[in-house]
Amino acid sequence: xxxxxxxxxxxxxxxxxxxxxxxxxxxxxxxxxxxxxxxxxxxxxxxxxxxxxxxxxxxxxxxxxxxxxxxxxxxxxxxxxxxxxxxxxxxxxxxxxxxxxxxxxxxxxxxxxxxxxxxxxxxxxxxxxxxxxxxxxxxxxxxxxxxxxxxxxxxxxxxxxxxxxxxxxxxxxxxxxxxxxxxxxxxxxxxxxxxxxxxxxxxxxxxxxxxxxxxxxxxxxxxxxxxxxxxxxxxxxxxxxxxxxxxxxxxxxxxxxxxxxxxxxxxxxxxxxxxxxxxxxxxxxxxxxxxxxxxxxxxxxxxxxxxxxxxxxxxxxxxxxxxxxxxxxxxxxxxxxxxxxxxxxxxxxxxxxxxxxxxxxxxxxxxxxxxxxxxxxxxxxxxxxxxxxxxxxxxxxxxxxxxxxxxxxxxxxxxxxxxxxxxxxxxxxxxxxxxxxxxxxxxxxxxxxxxxxxxxxxxxxxxxxxxxxxxxxxxxxxxxxxxxxxxxxxxxxxxxxxxxxxxxxxxxxxxxxxxxxxxxxxxxxxxxxxxxxxxxxxxxxxxxxxxxxxxxxxxxxxxxxxxxxxxxxxxxxxxxxxxxxxxxxxxxxxxxxxxxxxxxxxxxxxxxxxxxxxxxxxxxxxxxxxxxxxxxxxxxx
Amino acid sequence: xxxxxxxxxxxxxxxxxxxxxxxxxxxxxxxxxxxxxxxxxxxxxxxxxxxxxxxxxxxxxxxxxxxxxxxxxxxxxxxxxxxxxxxxxxxxxxxxxxxxxxxxxxxxxxxxxxxxxxxxxxxxxxxxxxxxxxxxxxxxxxxxxxxxxxxxxxxxxxxxxxxxxxxxxxxxxxxxxxxxxxxxxxxxxxxxxxxxxxxxxxxxxxxxxxxxxxxxxxxxxxxxxxxxxxxxxxxxxxxxxxxxxxxxxxxx
Numbered sequence: 001x002x003x004x005x006x007x008x009x010x011x012x013x014x015x016x017x018x019x020x021x022x023x024x025x026x027x028x029x030x031x032x033x034x035x036x037x038x039x040x041x042x043x044x045x046x047x048x049x050x051x052x053x054x055x056x057x058x059x060x061x062x063x064x065x066x067x068x069x070x071x072x073x074x075x076x077x078x079x080x081x082x083x084x085x086x087x088x089x090x091x092x093x094x095x096x097x098x099x100x101x102x103x104x105x106x107x108x109x110x111x112x113x114x115x116x117x118x119x120x121x122x123x124x125x126x127x128x129x130x131x132x133x134x135x136x137x138x139x140x141x142x143x144x145x146x147x148x149x150x151x152x153x154x155x156x157x158x159x160x161x162x163x164x165x166x167x168x169x170x171x172x173x174x175x176x177x178x179x180x181x182x183x184x185x186x187x188x189x190x191x192x193x194x195x196x197x198x199x200x201x202x203x204x205x206x207x208x209x210x211x212x213x214x215x216x217x218x219x220x221x222x223x224x225x226x227x228x229x230x231x232x233x234x235x236x237x238x239x240x241x242x243x244x245x246x247x248x249x250x251x252x253x254x255x256x257x258x259x260x261x262x263x264x265x266x267x268x269x270x271x272x273x274x275x276x277x278x279x280x281x282x283x284x285x286x287x288x289x290x291x292x293x294x295x296x297x298x299x300x301x302x303x304x305x306x307x308x309x310x311x312x313x314x315x316x317x318x319x320x321x322x323x324x325x326x327x328x329x330x331x332x333x334x335x336x337x338x339x340x341x342x343x344x345x346x347x348x349x350x351x352x353x354x355x356x357x358x359x360x361x362x363x364x365x366x367x368x369x370x371x372x373x374x375x376x377x378x379x380x381x382x383x384x385x386x387x388x389x390x391x392x393x394x395x396x397x398x399x400x401x402x403x404x405x406x407x408x409x410x411x412x413x414x415x416x417x418x419x420x421x422x423x424x425x426x427x428x429x430x431x432x433x434x435x436x437x438x439x440x441x442x443x444x445x446x447x448x449x450x451x452x453x454x455x456x457x458x459x460x461x462x463x464x465x466x467x468x469x470x471x472x473x474x475x476x477x478x479x480x481x482x483x484x485x486x487x488x489x490x491x492x493x494x495x496x497x498x499x500x501x502x503x504x505x506x507x508x509x510x511x512x513x514x515x516x517x518x519x520x521x522x523x524x525x526x527x528x529x530x531x532x533x534x535x536x537x538x539x540x541x542x543x544x545x546x547x548x549x550x551x552x553x554x555x556x557x558x559x560x561x562x563x564x565x566x567x568x569x570x571x572x573x574x575x576x577x578x579x580x581x582x583x584x585x586x587x588x589x590x591x592x593x594x595x596x597x598x599x600x601x602x603x604x605x606x607x608x609x610x611x612x613x614x615x616x617x618x619x620x621x622x623x624x625x626x627x628x629x630x631x632x633x634x635x636x637x
Numbered sequence: 638x639x640x641x642x643x644x645x646x647x648x649x650x651x652x653x654x655x656x657x658x659x660x661x662x663x664x665x666x667x668x669x670x671x672x673x674x675x676x677x678x679x680x681x682x683x684x685x686x687x688x689x690x691x692x693x694x695x696x697x698x699x700x701x702x703x704x705x706x707x708x709x710x711x712x713x714x715x716x717x718x719x720x721x722x723x724x725x726x727x728x729x730x731x732x733x734x735x736x737x738x739x740x741x742x743x744x745x746x747x748x749x750x751x752x753x754x755x756x757x758x759x760x761x762x763x764x765x766x767x768x769x770x771x772x773x774x775x776x777x778x779x780x781x782x783x784x785x786x787x788x789x790x791x792x793x794x795x796x797x798x799x800x801x802x803x804x805x806x807x808x809x810x811x812x813x814x815x816x817x818x819x820x821x822x823x824x825x826x827x828x829x830x831x832x833x834x835x836x837x838x839x840x841x842x843x844x845x846x847x848x849x850x851x852x853x854x855x856x857x858x859x860x861x862x863x864x865x866x867x868x869x870x871x872x873x874x875x876x877x878x879x880x881x882x883x884x885x886x887x888x889x
Contacts, residue, residue, distance in 0.1 A: 051771040066692060066751075067758050069798055070700040086778060122772070129774035131767045131822050133791040140781025158791060164699055165794060172766035179762040187755065210747055239694040273667045276676055279696045380698060383715075383722045384669075449771045497682045499675070544687050549649075549748040551690055552682070 001256060001609045003622045006410040007111040012628050013093075016115045019411070023454055024461035031056035032182075034460050035219040037204055039191045039246055041068030043163070043441060044424025045225030046170035047448025053177030055453055060217055061174070061183055062206060064190040064241055064554070069171045072227060072239040073444060076163025077284035077377065079145060079155035080127075080441040082120040087144050091152040093117045094628075100439060101629045103149040103329050104404070104432020105581035105597060107259070109605070110628060111411060112429045119450040120442050124156055126449055130169040134158050145373075147437040148285055149329040149636075155438045160284050160377045166441055170448070190554065192482045193249045194222060194420060195474050201420035202468045205478045207486070209554060212547035214483050216475040220465045221419045221456055224250060225448065228403035228425040230263065232562045232569065233514070234506025236400035237269060237282040243558035244565045247407050247426050251568075255415040256607035256620060258408035258428035260565070261573035264435055264582045265515050266401030267293075267333035270384055270394075271353040280399035281384055283356070284377055285437040288326045290361035290370065291394070293317050293333070295354050299344040305355055305393050316340055324636040331434045331582045331595070332636060334398035338515050339593065341397070348395045357393035398515060402440060404431040404582065405572070408607040408622070412455035413447060416607075419465070421456060423447035428605065433581025486546055489556045494539030498555045501536045505559070505566060508532070513570050516584045522574040526567060533563040568608055568617060575619065578602045590633070599631050638664040638725060641733040642677065644689055650745045656735070666726035670713065671696060671703060673725055690749040698722040698862065701797035704804070705750055706737040711801035711860040719799065719862045739800050741809035743846045754800050756846035757814060763842035764835040765818040767827050780826050793821035795863040805860035808849030813857035815843050816873035817865050823876060833880035840877055 008019040026034065034057050038049040041063040049061040063071060083096040096117040101108055124142070128134065134156050135143040144153040158165040177183040188209040195203040195216065203218040229244035230236040251257045268283045294315045296308055316336055318325045328336070337354045340346065347353045362370050367390060371378070378389045385395070406428040407415045413429070414421050424444040431439065512518075512525035536559070544550040579588040579595035580602070588596045605622040639662045647654030664673055671693050678688035694702040703720040707713035713723045728734060736750065744752040794817075802813035819836050822828035828835075851870060858867040 047771075054770040065694060065700075065702065066754060067701075067798065069758070069761075070694055070702050072695060072700070074701075074797075075695045075697055075699050084777070122774075124777045125774040126769075126771055128777040128780075129767065129769040129827055131790070131794075131825050131827050133787050133794050133821070133825070134777075136782055136784045136787040138784050140783050141778045158794075161699065161795065164797075165791075168794065172761060173769075173771075175758065175762040176766045176768060185758075187758075237697075239700060240696060241694050274665055276665065276668050276672045278669070278672050278675055281697045379717070380722070383698075383718055384724070386724075386726060453771070497679055499679065541682055543682060543685065549690060549751065552688060 001416055001620050003256070003408065003416070003607055003620050004410060005109060005622060006412060007109070008411065012110065012114050015111050016118055020454055023458035026457045026461050028056055032058055034058060035060065036456065037062070037217060037219040037222045038225060039204065039223065040071065040225035040227060040426070041171070041174065042071035042073035042225060042227060042424060043167055043170055043444030044448040045071065046167065046174045047445050048223055048225060048423055048452050049183050050170060050173035050177050051449050051453045052456070053180070053182035056182065059177070059183040060186065060219065062186045062189045062191055064188065064209060066188055068174055068185060068187060069168060071167065072242055073167045073441070074164045075239065076441055077160045077282065078286040079147065079157035079162045079438040080123065080166060081147065081154050081436070081438040082124045082156060082442065083117050083154060084121055084124060086142060087153045089152045091154050095152065096120060096154065098629060099150050100430065100436060101432065102634060103436040104434050105595065105634055106432065106599070106603065106626065106629070106631050107580055107624065108430055108432030109624060110626060115451070116430050116443060116446050119446045122450055123442060123445045127166055127169050130173060132158060132165045132169045145286055146289055146327060148288065148327045148333070149436040157286065160286070160374060163441060166445065170445070191246045192557065193478050194253050195478045196253055196417065197468050197472055197474045200418045200465065203470070203475060205475070205482045207482070210549050212545070212550065214479055214486070216470040216479055218468055218470045218472070218475065220460060221421065223421045223423060223452065224407065224426050225423040226426045228406070229565060230400045230403050232506065232566060233400045233510050234503050235272065235277060235280050237266060237280050240279065243561065245558050245561045247422070248561045248565050250407060250415065250417065250420060252610050253417060254610065255417045255420055256408040256609050257405070257568060258605050258607045259405040259572065260569045260608070261513065261576060261583050262404035262433050262581065263400060264330055264402040264404060265334040265398045267330055267337055267398050268356060268396045269399035270381065271348055271350065271397040281380070282399070282401060283381060283394065283396055285330070287356060287374060287377060290365070290373070291326065291356040291358050292360060293326050293354055293356055295340045295345040295347060305357070314340070314345070321636045328636045329434060329436060334515060335584060337398055353395040353397045355393035356396045358389060359393070362390065402435055404428065404433060404435055408605065412458065413452055414455070414459065418463070419459065421452060423452060433583055485557065486553065489540070489542050489553060489560065490546055492537065492540050492542065494541050496539050497541055498552055498559050501532070501540060502559045502562070505532060505562060509566055509569070513573050516586050517573050518586045519574060522570045525570045526574070529563070529567045529570065536560065536563055571617065572606055572608065576602055576606065597633070638666060638728070638730045640664055640728060640731070643733060643735045645737040646689070646749055647746050649748060654746065664725050666724070668725045669696070669721055670707070670723040670725065671721050690751050692751050693721060696721040699797060701799035704739050704752065704799055704801070706739065706804060708735050711739070711804040712862055717862055717864050739804035741803045741848070743809065743811070743848050744800060744803065756848070757798050757800060757811065759846060760811065760815055760839055760842045761818065764831070764838040765822070767822060768831060782826060786824055790821050790824040793817040793865060793869055796865055797863060799862065801860040801862060802857035803848065805856040806849065807854055807856065808852060810851045811843050811848040812851040812870050812873070813861060813865055813867065815839050816869040819873045819876060820869040832876065836873060836876045837880050
């Protein structure tokens, strides 16, 4: 397997410009002769499909939801970063690049991150032109807020619904292309495998979720924009449908999976309240701008927040990280919360919670201003918990939120399968071992609007793919494998529901491959996962038929893939004998409990190659060279 | 808590469908409505019966997937709350709760509580956008927009496309949905060039999809989980009238 990153030569700030010039172009008249499949309609998928349609390609876009507008990007709350420096507070492309590499704990590829920071400014322009109603100042210009891991205000936002507004912008661009006939949309259609012909990605096999029909679609290139795999933990902030199937199936066909153990635990989520719980709700990181995080100083102090005087409170983030305070990066804020709860100082019935307190902000700014900034978030909190955050502090606890790992891609966003491109959260490229807040939206849109439209042209122009259609035997073969798997799931007729297996897997992963990990725990998980997988295939109960709308069957296929993927995640976490970003191995920490990297041995991307069922995956390493950024121990003190 | 659930079951668009009664003995007040249905479904699976199909995804009130008539009200009794955000503490021990799908000619039932809302996508496709291709935008701060205008645009832009407005309307009209988009884009300077063409083509598509007309009941506003105000309909009507009378855009 060849891990050529194809990072262009030359100085960092010139690489992308030079590369854009070097990329081959497809003549406008020839673009419509090429068919491109886009799987997923979130920020990355919708922006890519719309832009490729605008350029004249023949695009086919697939999503499992009933409408492309429902992809989970819609739920991103806080904002999108861009190096506009509208606030004149010292921001620049280099600073956004630097903050992102540092925030990622030096495990991202410099050239990709620099490019991301460069195109960030174009994204904001594009979105405003589409009618995204970003927050504004009275003077009519765009407002900004601060986010974790940065000391400048570079985050653009639309109340607490930034993801929604950006996605609706991309969705409207997509719908415009659908009307023009350049994009054909396939909602309620789930990709279940990728099809290779002569070693190149030439199409996908899908299941129509309404009729159950398994069908093939051929194309000249395939783009996966299928999001992350946080739902492996069962409880996460992801939508219920989020899954690893598309990327996992691509992995099994030869796409390397990079850094699967890099998962992000978000510090501010509503704590778990019962066994029936189906998801965890995020409270935007932007709340940490004005909310102060604290727990009682004394262990086991069961007094309510109002009875605790200032002197009895520990504002632990402000105490430990005076310069970043409550805006410490996510991984650090999450671990600190876990630490104080492990010490027995957690709040709420379960003791797994910390306060996020707005009383200072309300007395400083007034309730109106606070309502203006966070009103919808406060309402959401109250709806779920029954508590009013204007009166009592919120209770929050970390939850799985985002996955930095994903399919390995080169600088052109192409995986190790030629013709298979991967965008957004589904790839691994830009966030290293920890993503900064408001950077996921930036990356999804950067990939879709401004990067893939260039690089896919180069792929098509330089390879000139031969004509292949759905009658090719490769499609028949994959279709029959897909149908076989579906039939098998339905034929087991065991005793346990899909959810019960998913919950058990999630618990196992949370305990051993969650916020902190140990070699012993990971080994226990690695021993248990194959057993659980065998139980699943022996005892799962999936009712209903194959050729009908069958939500249990959809779930079963996704959980079956999580069962396989779990092993790779643990293996990666075990092999990475260092702590970095969201990957915290208890064995490797500094005396004051911070993540301790080992740059001599682990400054690389771990890209795993599938070698067949029952065989250990093969590890490939892409070394990470840092030219512009000096590797340091991250400090937010 | 113990509740009685009367839930709509329908195999597909041609099946007549029926209400089925279920006793749900183990409800926690902290469950969301969908988590209660999860528990019911687990019970059904254990008993070898097909689980109830319903659309859902984000479960945090923003994707717009969940769509249920609860006791005859879209998304249930709470103001500004989607079904996924409705919690069982809203109900009382011993309550009977009737759950049905959205009912509208333009929303055919797929199965049980799942309906086909692609008509809403087609209304957007007809003109619910600003025609700006990627890469052609000016600097984002080149055109100042008064905060109040941006805020009002945002009020309308919050629509999650769930279709509760249609389900609530005695005429199954999609006026609130359509108007929210027309007003969001029509308020912004970027939306002006296509303003009149947009309203004409979106309204035409709305009619083609066989949504009913608006007769000012205002039920849509009460059902909207994002509290979009019926005033947007008035604004859309004004634009529509102006566009129709003045023929501002010949192509439309």
